[in-house]
Structures are given as structure tokens and as C-alpha cells.
Amino acid sequence: MKRTILILTAAVAVCFAAVAPAIAGHPTAVTAKKKKKPKTYNVAIHDNFYAPASKTIKVNDSVNWKWPSDVGDTHDVKLVKAPKGVKKWKSNGYTVLASYKKKFTKAGTYNIICTFHPESMSMVIKVKK
Numbered sequence: 001m002k003r004t005i006l007i008l009t010a011a012v013a014v015c016f017a018a019v020a021p022a023i024a025g026h027p028t029a030v031t032a033k034k035k036k037k038p039k040t041y042n043v044a045i046h047d048n049f050y051a052p053a054s055k056t057i058k059v060n061d062s063v064n065w066k067w068p069s070d071v072g073d074t075h076d077v078k079l080v081k082a083p084k085g086v087k088k089w090k091s092n093g094y095t096v097l098a099s100y101k102k103k104f105t106k107a108g109t110y111n112i113i114c115t116f117h118p119e120s121m122s123m124v125i126k127v128k129k
């Protein structure tokens with residue numbers, strides 16, 4: 001009887017030893033398959049320009065426009081040209097301390113203007129796959 005228990009105990013130990021590395025290895029395997037985390041890029045709003053005025057990002061990255069801490073002229077952010085099927089958007093106009101964030105889920109070229117200064121204030125965002 002004692003011998004049977006001993007054999008059983010050994011069998012359980014062997015089984016656990018076989019399973020344990022698989023459990024321990026699981027999170028690593030999942031992490032390795034994960035895609036790169038999307039990024040958020042800041043664009044500063046000034047009188048009267050965006051900085052930077054052009055930016056290349058990847059699909060699912062975001063751009064966050066930030067109005068200055070010192071009161072300036074009123075500016076906004078309006079998408080005027082985008083790849084087919086992308087819905088156009090426009091922020092409100094602000095003079096100070098605001099932000100407006102947009103995610104880009106489709107590859108292509110996006111043209112953005114400030115509707116208060118459409119002649120001088122524009123930017124291009126290129127979204128790569």
C-alpha cells in the first residue's frame with residue numbers, strides 16, 4: 001500500500017513538472033504575438049501654425065492637438081481631406097488650454113486646416129499601414 005502511494009505521488013510530480021513550464025511560458029507567448037502598442041503624438045497649436053506641420057504615423061495611432069497655455073488667437077482643427085470612407089470632423093475653436101484627440105484607423109493622407117486661418121494654418125498627416 002505504501003508503495004502504491006509513493007508511485008502515485010511520483011506520477012503526480014512528473015505530471016506537474018510537465019505542465020508547469022507550459023503555464024509559466026504562456027504569458028510570454030501571448031506578449032510575443034501582440035502588435036505594437038498604438039502611440040499618441042502631440043501637435044502644438046500656435047499663432048498661426050501647427051507644430052509639427054506634417055507628421056507620419058501608423059494605423060491606430062492618435063494625434064492630440066494642444067492649445068497653448070498663453071491666451072492667443074482662436075484656432076480649431078478641421079479635417080478637410082481624408083481617405084475614402086473616413087468621416088470628416090472638426091474641433092471647437094479655442095484660445096487657450098484645450099486639447100482635441102483623434103485616432104487614425106485608415107491608412108492614407110489627411111489634410112487638416114484651422115478654419116480661422118485657412119490660408120496659413122494647415123497640416124498633413126500621413127498614416128501608414
Ligand SMILES: [Cu+2]
Pocket residue numbers: 048049074075076114115116117121
Ligand atoms: Cu488658427
